Amino acid sequence: MASLFDSIDDVQSALLAGRYIADRALATVIFLATRLGKPLFLEGEAGVGKTEVAKVLAEVLHTRLIRLQCYEGLDVHTAVYEWAYARQIMHLRLLEARGEASTASEKDLYSAEFLIARPLLQAVQWDGSVPPVLLIDEIDRADEEFESFLLEFLSDFQITIPEIGTIRAMRPPIVVITSNRTREVHDALKRRCLYHWIDYPTFEAEYQIVMLKVPGITQQLAFQVTTVCQQLRQAELFKAPGIAETLDWATALVTMGRQELDEATVNETLGVLLKYQDDVQRVRGEMVHGLVQRAHGRR
Amino acid sequence: MDSSNVRMVAADLLAHQQLPANLLHFVRLLRQLGFRISAERVTDLLQGLTLIDLTRRNDCYHVMRACLVTHPEQIPLFDRAFNLFWLGREQWLLELGATTFQRPTPLRQQALRAARMSSRERLDDRYLPPEEGSQHAAESELSATYSPWETLRHKDFAAMSREELQLAQRWMDALIWRMGERRTRRRIRAYKRTCCLDLSTTMRKSMPQQGEIVHLAWQRPRFKPRPLVIICDISGSMERYSRLFLHFMYAVRQGAKRVEAFVFGTRLTRITSALRHRDVDTALQEVSQEVVDWSGGTRIGESLKTFNYRWSRRVLRNGATVIIISDGWDRGDIALLRHEMDRLQHSCHRLIWLNPLAGAPHYQPLVRGMQAALPYVDEFLPLHNLESLEAVVRRLGEPIMPRATPSIGRFLR
Numbered sequence: 001m002a003s004l005f006d007s008i009d010d011v012q013s014a015l016l017a018g019r020y021i022a023d024r025a026l027a028t029v030i031f032l033a034t035r036l037g038k039p040l041f042l043e044g045e046a047g048v049g050k051t052e053v054a055k056v057l058a059e060v061l062h063t064r065l066i067r068l069q070c071y072e073g074l075d076v077h078t079a080v081y082e083w084a085y086a087r088q089i090m091h092l093r094l095l096e097a098r099g100e101a102s103t104a105s106e107k108d109l110y111s112a113e114f115l116i117a118r119p120l121l122q123a124v125q126w127d128g129s130v131p132p133v134l135l136i137d138e139i140d141r142a143d144e145e146f147e148s149f150l151l152e153f154l155s156d157f158q159i160t161i162p163e164i165g166t167i168r169a170m171r172p173p174i175v176v177i178t179s180n181r182t183r184e185v186h187d188a189l190k191r192r193c194l195y196h197w198i199d200y201p202t203f204e205a206e207y208q209i210v211m212l213k214v215p216g217i218t219q220q221l222a223f224q225v226t227t228v229c230q231q232l233r234q235a236e237l238f239k240a241p242g243i244a245e246t247l248d249w250a251t252a253l254v255t256m257g258r259q260e261l262d263e264a265t266v267n268e269t270l271g272v273l274l275k276y277q278d279d280v281q282r283v284r285g286e287m288v289h290g291l292v293q294r295a296h297g298r299r
Numbered sequence: 300m301d302s303s304n305v306r307m308v309a310a311d312l313l314a315h316q317q318l319p320a321n322l323l324h325f326v327r328l329l330r331q332l333g334f335r336i337s338a339e340r341v342t343d344l345l346q347g348l349t350l351i352d353l354t355r356r357n358d359c360y361h362v363m364r365a366c367l368v369t370h371p372e373q374i375p376l377f378d379r380a381f382n383l384f385w386l387g388r389e390q391w392l393l394e395l396g397a398t399t400f401q402r403p404t405p406l407r408q409q410a411l412r413a414a415r416m417s418s419r420e421r422l423d424d425r426y427l428p429p430e431e432g433s434q435h436a437a438e439s440e441l442s443a444t445y446s447p448w449e450t451l452r453h454k455d456f457a458a459m460s461r462e463e464l465q466l467a468q469r470w471m472d473a474l475i476w477r478m479g480e481r482r483t484r485r486r487i488r489a490y491k492r493t494c495c496l497d498l499s500t501t502m503r504k505s506m507p508q509q510g511e512i513v514h515l516a517w518q519r520p521r522f523k524p525r526p527l528v529i530i531c532d533i534s535g536s537m538e539r540y541s542r543l544f545l546h547f548m549y550a551v552r553q554g555a556k557r558v559e560a561f562v563f564g565t566r567l568t569r570i571t572s573a574l575r576h577r578d579v580d581t582a583l584q585e586v587s588q589e590v591v592d593w594s595g596g597t598r599i600g601e602s603l604k605t606f607n608y609r610w611s612r613r614v615l616r617n618g619a620t621v622i623i624i625s626d627g628w629d630r631g632d633i634a635l636l637r638h639e640m641d642r643l644q645h646s647c648h649r650l651i652w653l654n655p656l657a658g659a660p661h662y663q664p665l666v667r668g669m670q671a672a673l674p675y676v677d678e679f680l681p682l683h684n685l686e687s688l689e690a691v692v693r694r695l696g697e698p699i700m701p702r703a704t705p706s707i708g709r710f711l712r
Contacts, residue, residue: 072617073484077499085502092510106506143485182612238608238642278642 004034004061004130004174018056020049021201021209029196030057039154039175041190044198046180047242054135054176063130066173068119070142079146080159081121084114110163123173124159131171139189140179147189154192201243203230209243214250224261224295225250231291232273232283241273248272263292322348325384329367332380340366379473452685455658457539467685468546468579474688476555477696478524481618481648489519525620525648526557527695530606532625533590534564534597540655541594542583544624547688549574549582559614563602564592569610598631599668603639611646618648620695624682626656627669636668640675652676653691658683 005011011034012027022030030053033040042050058065068079076082088109095101117125123134139147153159157169177193179185201209203226210222217225225246233240241249249272258265266288274280283291326341344366351358360381368377451463451470459467486495492515500516529548533541548560552574559571573585587593615621621643629636644650652672656662658681664670673679680694681687 071484073486075485083499083502085498088502089510101509104509109502109506109510143483145485183616184613236608278638 005031014060015056018060019212020056021205029194033194034174037172039177039193041177041193041195042198043179043181045242047244048198049243050178050198051137054133058133061130064132066119066123066132067135069137070139072143074142074146078118079120080118082116084116088114121159124157124167124169132173134173134175136177138180139177139185140182147186151189200233210250213247214254216254217250218259220260227295228291237279238276245273261292261295263288266292329380336367455683456543471547471550474692478527478555479696480522481525482520483523485521486518487521489517493517493519525618528559528614528619528621530561530623533562535594536626536628538594545583549579562590564595565598566592567602567605596630597628599629600631600636600639603643607639607642615647620649621647622651624653626654627666629668633667633671637671640672644675649677651678653680653682655683657681658687
């Protein structure tokens with residue numbers, strides 16, 4: 001495989017061009033994943049930018065992003081391929097109408113024409129010059145059955161369709177698997193991947209991300225927003241805000257035309273940051289006062 | 300060989316009083332547990348038993364096992380069935396067996412019950428030896444093995460002697476766990492007409508007939524046992540029970556899939572991985588090394604908060620049932636307890652509180668921790684002796700109606 005990235009720095013700058021700020025550790029695993037052709041297993045709290053990695057990768061590599069959203073009961077028909085049985089039946093009826101029913105053969109009906117390729121098959125069938133990015137999102141939501149299937153798929157990137165044969169990927173896709181860790185994913189799967197835990201960003205990183213991703217934000221507001229979010233993550237909350245929330249909040253504030261934070265605005269917009277009523281109640285009032293004071297550098 | 304032949308042989312043996320009268324009944328039970336036992340095998344067994352000394356229980360066991368078991372996987376189940384049946388716990392075995400291995404539909408349950416009744420009647424009417432005296436003798440022999448168990452069943456765990464505790468633990472190990480089930484989103488092939496047509500298989504099967512659909516394929520949702528989370532109080536006030544309840548958690552963990560176990564006094568400790576050891580002593584030793592707050596104070600609220608914040612999202616997926624075992628003595632923050640109980644109830648399918656003190660005849664939940672927690676508990680049951688434990692096990696397997704009030708955590712289940 002032609003190397004997609006020459007070095008770790010290359011990865012970092014490419015991602016930055018795609019407006020994604022990756023720390024050295026993340027850039028390293030991405031570099032390794034593309035070099036070794038191994039799947040990348042990203043774990044972390046909700047909203048730290050796991051899915052975004054795959055999106056940006058596809059964008060900077062000018063290739064296609066193939067996304068498979070996992071859920072319980074995900075099966076071969078939705079993940080790999082399915083026969084368009086409705087069209088098969090139609091085809092048969094047409095033959096019948098033409099008096100050619102006896103010519104209907106299994107080979108015709110189970111041919112590529114009636115095959116619906118789902119994400120995994122699409123990834124294997126890809127014939128572009130750059131391998132596609134296959135995003136298997138929130139694997140922890142799928143059940144164990146799907147996980148076992150994935151094991152097989154990830155080891156040789158080939159899919160066997162009984163009626164057609166085995167299809168092997170010309171260029172193994174760049175696989176990004178994400179997990180919110182609502183359950184432990186089996187070791188066997190993790191062992192086949194490069195594992196990386198994406199943590200909440202540092203203050204500097206988050207500030208950079210806000211500046212990069214929120215058009216029209218002032219340095220002052222970005223600084224204050226970042227301060228508040230960083231502080232909130234220290235507090236004991238049922239669900240701390242992720243970067244996704246930070247960005248939503250910053251965008252909301254810009255839309256509202258705010259240049260800097262004040263207590264009233266924070267109280268009004270807490271719902272953008274915190275998604276549990278308990279958390280909102282705990283933070284609102286007293287704690288917001290402290291947060292805003294600190295954001296203004298008064299404490 | 301047909302069944303009338305078996306009856307003849309049995310009647311013959313019984314006439315010679317060489318066979319315990321309920322052997323055929325035991326065979327029937329095994330069949331209900333999913334064993335395939337042909338009439339021929341039963342005859343073999345009956346004849347085999349005439350060749351050995353029936354007073355040696357172990358020899359009997361091996362003859363029966365040789366005749367009735369056909370697969371190594373069946374042996375543990377056979378052992379349990381054997382022990383329970385010959386200890387006189389037959390009724391209980393029936394209850395569990397009938398539902399463990401076949402999903403009961405009301406109709407099938409009725410049929411099973413009818414079959415059981417009639418088999419018992421037939422046994423009583425025709426196959427028991429005519430002499431009244433010998434029947435009584437057999438019965439009294441049974442009850443002789445039965446009564447110490449009956450006493451033990453009703454004895455409070457706290458009052459048990461060392462030996463009795465060991466017996467109780469062994470009894471727990473033999474329990475057959477069946478969790479209530481939940482419908483998953485996965486579908487599997489159904490062999491009779493259901494609501495959902497499996498069109499792609501139907502199409503596939505029509506190919507030999509040039510696409511003429513002759514046979515319809517159906518699918519049905521698959522069911523899986525619910526996950527179980529046990530959170531057990533091991534503080535000072537629970538000291539008398541702690542060891543036994545640990546064993547209880549060990550037994551559940553060994554007996555059922557997807558069990559998570561936690562203990563708490565002043566802080567919460569997850570002991571699931573420690574309990575994975577097959578050997579009970581190793582398991583419990585590892586637990587005792589991990590837990591730092593044995594027999595200390597109790598802070599239920601704080602412990603539940605840790606659970607809610609750190610574990611609930613990971614272990615309460617797929618409609619888990621949560622069991623809290625505690626006497627409700629709490630020296631922590633009561634408002635916090637209330638709050639966290641509320642959150643916990645809203646994020647699980649069913650919240651069960653087992654209280655070892657609630658078995659007392661005039662028990663009132665007067666302790667403030669218990670009072671605070673009660674409104675958020677779906678079921679409040681005593682857990683003070685083997686009988687109550689039996690009731691809990693039975694309750695876990697029963698389907699329940701959904702809660703009347705909608706909850707914020709409903710997407711979790």
